[in-house]
Amino acid sequence: xxxxxxxxxxxxxxxxxxxxxxxxxxxxxxxxxxxxxxxxxxxx
Amino acid sequence: xxxxxxxxxxxxxxxxxxxxxxxxxxxxxxxxxxxxxxxxxxxxxxxxxxxxxxxxxxxxxxxxxxxxxxxxxxxxxxxxxxxxxxxxxxxxxxxxxxxxxxxxxxxxxxxxxxxxxxxxxxxxxxxxxxxxxxxxxxxxxxxxxxxxxxxxxxxxxxxxxxxxxxxxxxxxxxxxxxxxxxxxxxxxxxxxxxxxxxxxxxxxxxxxxxxxxxxxxxxxxxxxxxxxxxxxxxxxxxxxxxxxxxxxxxxxxxxxxxxxxxxxxxxxxxxxxxxxxxxxxxxxxxxxxxxxxxxxxxxxxxxxxxxxxxxxxxxxxxxxxxxxxxxxxxxxxxxxxxxxxxxxxxxxxxxxxxxxxxxxxxxxxxxxxxxxxxxxxxxxxxxxxxxxxxxxxxxxxxxxxxxxxxxxxxxxxxxxxxxxxxxxxxxxxxxxxxxxxxxxxxxxxxxxxxxxxxxxxxxxxxxxxxxxxxxxxxxxxxxxxxxxxxxxxxxxxxxxxxxxxxxxxxxxxxxxxxxxxxxxxxxxxxx
Numbered sequence: 001x002x003x004x005x006x007x008x009x010x011x012x013x014x015x016x017x018x019x020x021x022x023x024x025x026x027x028x029x030x031x032x033x034x035x036x037x038x039x040x041x042x043x044x
Numbered sequence: 045x046x047x048x049x050x051x052x053x054x055x056x057x058x059x060x061x062x063x064x065x066x067x068x069x070x071x072x073x074x075x076x077x078x079x080x081x082x083x084x085x086x087x088x089x090x091x092x093x094x095x096x097x098x099x100x101x102x103x104x105x106x107x108x109x110x111x112x113x114x115x116x117x118x119x120x121x122x123x124x125x126x127x128x129x130x131x132x133x134x135x136x137x138x139x140x141x142x143x144x145x146x147x148x149x150x151x152x153x154x155x156x157x158x159x160x161x162x163x164x165x166x167x168x169x170x171x172x173x174x175x176x177x178x179x180x181x182x183x184x185x186x187x188x189x190x191x192x193x194x195x196x197x198x199x200x201x202x203x204x205x206x207x208x209x210x211x212x213x214x215x216x217x218x219x220x221x222x223x224x225x226x227x228x229x230x231x232x233x234x235x236x237x238x239x240x241x242x243x244x245x246x247x248x249x250x251x252x253x254x255x256x257x258x259x260x261x262x263x264x265x266x267x268x269x270x271x272x273x274x275x276x277x278x279x280x281x282x283x284x285x286x287x288x289x290x291x292x293x294x295x296x297x298x299x300x301x302x303x304x305x306x307x308x309x310x311x312x313x314x315x316x317x318x319x320x321x322x323x324x325x326x327x328x329x330x331x332x333x334x335x336x337x338x339x340x341x342x343x344x345x346x347x348x349x350x351x352x353x354x355x356x357x358x359x360x361x362x363x364x365x366x367x368x369x370x371x372x373x374x375x376x377x378x379x380x381x382x383x384x385x386x387x388x389x390x391x392x393x394x395x396x397x398x399x400x401x402x403x404x405x406x407x408x409x410x411x412x413x414x415x416x417x418x419x420x421x422x423x424x425x426x427x428x429x430x431x432x433x434x435x436x437x438x439x440x441x442x443x444x445x446x447x448x449x450x451x452x453x454x455x456x457x458x459x460x461x462x463x464x465x466x467x468x469x470x471x472x473x474x475x476x477x478x479x480x481x482x483x484x485x486x487x488x489x490x491x492x493x494x495x496x497x498x499x500x501x502x503x504x505x506x507x508x509x510x511x512x513x514x515x516x517x518x519x520x521x522x523x524x525x526x527x528x529x530x531x532x533x534x535x536x537x538x539x540x541x542x543x544x545x546x547x548x549x550x551x552x553x554x555x556x557x558x559x560x561x562x563x564x565x566x567x568x569x570x571x
Contacts, residue, residue, distance in 0.1 A: 002569060003560060003561065003564045003569050006560045006564070006569075007556070007557040007560045007561075009557075017542060017557070017561055018561065018564075018565070020541075020542045021538070021542055021561050021565065024523050024538075024541040024542060025519070025521045025523045025524050026521070026523075027519045027520055027521035027522070027523075027524075028515060028519045028521050028524065028565060030519070031515075031518055031519030031520075031521070032519075032565075
């Protein structure tokens with residue numbers, strides 16, 4: 001289930017929530033990107 | 045037509061075992077891999093399939109003098125990697141197992157100490173007896189109480205926290221030794237566990253036993269041997285754990301110092317054994333209430349008849365507000381009434397449909413889905429669903445508990461498997477302990493079914509927001525870390541920040557949204 005479905009908002013609003021989430025916890029975003037990049041590189 | 049291949053090229057050639065082994069390994073054909081002729085590892089004593097060729101390295105310890113020498117040798121391993129420890133017992137349940145022997149291994153040396161004078165066949169009895177009945181400690185040691193005497197001599201080594209021990213599922217051996225009478229051994233200094241290491245490397249692997257590990261990491265097929273040749277098993281452990289360049293241990297170590305501490309924590313937990321009441325009155329009350337429902341088979345039969353009556357009968361209409369037209373108020377608009385009537389008709393159709401659908405050749409189905417569909421029309425189906433759930437709870441949680449009481453200790457011993465779930469959760473095996481304070485009365489985890497020994501208390505503990513704490517740590521995010529450090533409700537804190545309001549202005553709805561975002565982020569939820 002997507003965030004918009006779960007908290008019953010539009011996808012745009014959900015997008016906005018996530019954006020502001022990442023603004024207040026910026027390192028979470030960079031951590032997520034790092035993990036994804038690493039997975040792409042190493043395959044695990 | 046020119047053919048460059050000649051007959052000889054097509055002749056069947058010998059299998060290239062090295063290449064095949066690689067291929068099998070990559071494709072995870074473990075059975076085939078095991079079937080391949082094992083490669084004798086370089087420098088190993090003898091072929092793995094044969095008996096130990098160097099008797100000096102694998103020996104039984106049968107006199108007090110030998111035991112003292114062993115203890116001294118074990119002490120000497122301190123700071124040099126320590127030794128591996130294994131117990132040979134009569135049961136897979138550590139609290140019910142009788143100790144038959146202990147084995148120790150370091151470098152390439154292995155010793156087996158038989159401690160049970162008359163162990164059952166298949167557990168080293170043949171070998172011990174063959175040596176001459178009762179030679180254990182004959183020369184210089186006591187003839188009786190051998191086990192206690194042996195343990196007392198080993199105790200300083202085993203209980204020394206600075207002397208490193210390696211084990212394969214060492215928790216088992218620790219519990220076995222702790223349960224020994226008259227005085228258990230409190231094994232300390234377990235620094236490494238090959239099973240947990242293997243699981244850390246491959247949490248999704250099916251097995252983490254020595255056979256699988258030695259095959260995977262050492263290309264050695266472990267002998268399935270009897271305890272009287274225990275030395276051989278120890279070689280495998282020793283190779284896995286101590287051999288220089290020993291893949292497993294090095295890789296495992298690099299990956300995991302934490303499991304060792306987790307192990308200690310867990311064993312400590314395992315020692316807090318819930319007591320069990322001796323009187324039946326303390327059994328969860330649902331168990332007794334359940335009796336009022338009558339004999340399961342009878343009730344089930346009755347239940348099976350009921351939906352049949354419901355499907356065919358008219359008598360249910362009165363009990364169902366949607367079944368009578370009186371439910372529709374005359375003051376309503378005509379359209380409304382029409383709609384209501386249609387609704388009523390539809391409800392009837394659904395009921396009829398539900399009833400029809402239950403028919404399966406021989407009779408009416410009473411599976412849960414059908415019963416839930418029938419539930420709106422009569423109280424019985426949902427009662428039946430409840431009853432089944434309670435029966436299940438009773439047979440799963442209530443009935444097994446008294447049987448799980450260890451006669452020796454009068455307690456219930458639950459096992460937490462550290463390597464049971466790929467997600468890293470502990471898997472509870474055996475009787476379920478009372479789980480948490482929120483357990484419903486009479487349901488699983490109802491703490492009234494067990495009680496602590498006098499002077500002890502049952503403790504329930506759980507991680508709080510473990511995923512988000514991990515995220516805070518891994519991402520090293522100052523905001524998240526600060527919220528946790530301040531002991532804030534993380535969802536509330538997130539809501540306040542994301543929605544730009546004060547902490548105490550956060551409504552439950554806002555908190556709910558923040559919670560969804562928090563977990564959504566951790567689990568990679570889409571927009």
